[in-house]
Amino acid sequence: VNPVDFYHQAVRWFADSADQTSVTARSTVSRAYYAALLVARDAKGITTTQDTHRVTVARYKGGSANDVTIGNRLDMIRVLRVRADYEMTRTCVRREAGEALKRSRELLMKLGAL
Amino acid sequence: LSIRLAALRALNAPRLYNGLQETNFPSQTTSLNDFAALVGDAASNDPGVSVTFSPGGYLTLVGDEITYLSNDWLQSEYALSTAGEYFPPGVWTPFFRVPAIATAFSLTVPIATLEPWHGYVSPLQTGVGGSLASYTTLAAEGPMAALVAPGFMIAADVSTNELLLTRAAQRVFPQATFASAVETDPEEPWRRLVLYVRTGIDDLDVRMGLEEKFYADVVQHESLTAALRDITVMFE
Numbered sequence: 001v002n003p004v005d006f007y008h009q010a011v012r013w014f015a016d017s018a019d020q021t022s023v024t025a026r027s028t029v030s031r032a033y034y035a036a037l038l039v040a041r042d043a044k045g046i047t048t049t050q051d052t053h054r055v056t057v058a059r060y061k062g063g064s065a066n067d068v069t070i071g072n073r074l075d076m077i078r079v080l081r082v083r084a085d086y087e088m089t090r091t092c093v094r095r096e097a098g099e100a101l102k103r104s105r106e107l108l109m110k111l112g113a114l
Numbered sequence: 115l116s117i118r119l120a121a122l123r124a125l126n127a128p129r130l131y132n133g134l135q136e137t138n139f140p141s142q143t144t145s146l147n148d149f150a151a152l153v154g155d156a157a158s159n160d161p162g163v164s165v166t167f168s169p170g171g172y173l174t175l176v177g178d179e180i181t182y183l184s185n186d187w188l189q190s191e192y193a194l195s196t197a198g199e200y201f202p203p204g205v206w207t208p209f210f211r212v213p214a215i216a217t218a219f220s221l222t223v224p225i226a227t228l229e230p231w232h233g234y235v236s237p238l239q240t241g242v243g244g245s246l247a248s249y250t251t252l253a254a255e256g257p258m259a260a261l262v263a264p265g266f267m268i269a270a271d272v273s274t275n276e277l278l279l280t281r282a283a284q285r286v287f288p289q290a291t292f293a294s295a296v297e298t299d300p301e302e303p304w305r306r307l308v309l310y311v312r313t314g315i316d317d318l319d320v321r322m323g324l325e326e327k328f329y330a331d332v333v334q335h336e337s338l339t340a341a342l343r344d345i346t347v348m349f350e
Contacts, residue, residue, distance in 0.1 A: 051302045051303070051304070053299065053301065053302055053304070054299065054302045054303075054304040061342070061343045061344075062343065065332065065333040065336075065339040066333060068332065068339050068342050068343055069329040069332055069333060069342070071342075071343075072329075072342055072346055072347055075306075075346040075348075076346065076347075076348050076349070079297070079308065079346070079348050082297075082299070082300060086300050098318070099318055102318055102319075102322065103322075106322065
């Protein structure tokens with residue numbers, strides 16, 4: 001599976017404007033994040049299956065200045081994803097999904113995956 | 115004696131300094147629209163001590179019997195801070211004390227008065243030891259506020275990295291408000307400080323465009339790059 005496909009799937013969900021459910025919005029945020037995470041992980045050749053999120057962000061944050069900014073962007077999307085997947089009392093609707101998608105797209109483009 | 119006030123991690127509990135008894139420092143988080151400095155006042159017979167916040171970018175402290183931590187300690191603990199272009203070495207002395215601490219006082223200066231200050235120096239958190247019993251502000255004029263106390267202890271507990279990033283974000287988002295929290299990841303043993311920049315900008319394209327300016331600053335300035343390694347900045 002190409003991780004970017006997660007992004008494309010999230011875009012398809014988002015494109016269905018008739019579906020305004022929070023479940024879809026949360027799923028969109030989550031897939032948008034995973035697309036960015038996995039592409040970023042693979043770009044650094046990270047193979048660990050333990051603490052993958054932390055390790056990936058840390059690898060970027062420990063790198064060049066540009067990498068540091070990528071690490072921050074990725075962690076921002078992770079914050080959005082944690083909210084979407086764990087904070088059920090917090091609003092997560094189309095707006096949040098759209099933001100996650102845009103941020104994921106931005107990161108995927110910087111990583112050369114889009 | 116000119117001292118630049120900055121440094122010291124907001125997340126860490128206050129420590130012992132030069133034999134000073136640690137107390138429950140009433141660490142105070144400012145709104146970033148305020149600059150808070152808490153100064154302990156010693157009811158001793160020490161000569162008058164003044165603290166001046168001047169437009170030149172320094173916290174100037176004048177007085178006798180002032181002890182402070184060595185630059186060696188600071189540089190070992192906060193090497194990143196002193197390495198930055200905004201923090202020339204030799205002006206770091208965030209903790210001072212004089213004996214016979216009896217009372218303390220606090221001062222809050224609107225951040226507007228700090229605009230003439232150099233670069234990214236603006237404390238987020240400060241703390242003070244000793245009891246907070248009384249305070250005296252002798253002058254607060256325009257961009258300069260002066261405190262005079264008959265001897266005092268001051269302990270500034272400030273997250274330098276947080277300050278740096280806050281100031282950098284504030285340059286890009288002047289209307290932003292700020293908050294920070296130590297976020298614990300729900301899936302992994304991972305805790306990190308997240309600085310939330312509430313930009314007040316709903317248009318995501320506009321916001322993300324401005325974020326690019328922030329990141330450009332980060333890439334350009336080593337001190338900001340170093341700060342962003344340890345803190346996640348979340349634009350909202």
